């Protein structure tokens with residue numbers, strides 16, 4: 221029987237000078253700013269689209285479905301909590317219609333800064349929104365890109381389905397697990 225138990229990972233605080241970022245106008249949606257979580261110096265950076273709805277309503281992180289599925293697959297693939305840092309294309313959750321292209325492009329400045337500071341060895345993009353933003357290609361698609369490494373902006377990057385999609389469509393679990401195993405393999409290969 222699996223002993224895996226999902227848990228809250230420590231949230232990395234938003235830098236003081238960016239706590240009240242108003243660059244893209246998303247601050248008007250009133251959602252909480254979330255910079256990232258996990259080990260800020262982790263070798264593997266995981267990129268999601270934006271923070272989740274439930275923690276936004278509660279004002280605090282919760283072990284939501286996205287976290288449960290990601291952590292479970294990472295654990296089964298042999299990755300440790302310390303190996304991962306999770307962040308977002310958008311640091312705030314949009315709650316109504318917005319100019320997607322413009323806002324994503326604006327907020328990517330913060331992600332780029334995180335890359336400069338953290339210098340991850342590997343990148344895992346989850347879901348088409350994160351993939352299209354990070355690959356800077358509106359046609360990019362998880363189905364077509366998963367299972368191999370891509371050089372994106374100088375970083376060794378692979379992709380997988382969004383954990384929420386995996387929860388909604390349980391037949392995607394084996395693909396998701398395979399993709400996390402692929403990341404683990406790549407990471408262990410780097411360490412050899």
Ligand code: SF4
Pocket residue numbers: 241242243244245246247253310311312326327330
């Ligand atoms: S989503 Fe990004 S750019 Fe927009 S206000 Fe938040 S941190 Fe700033």
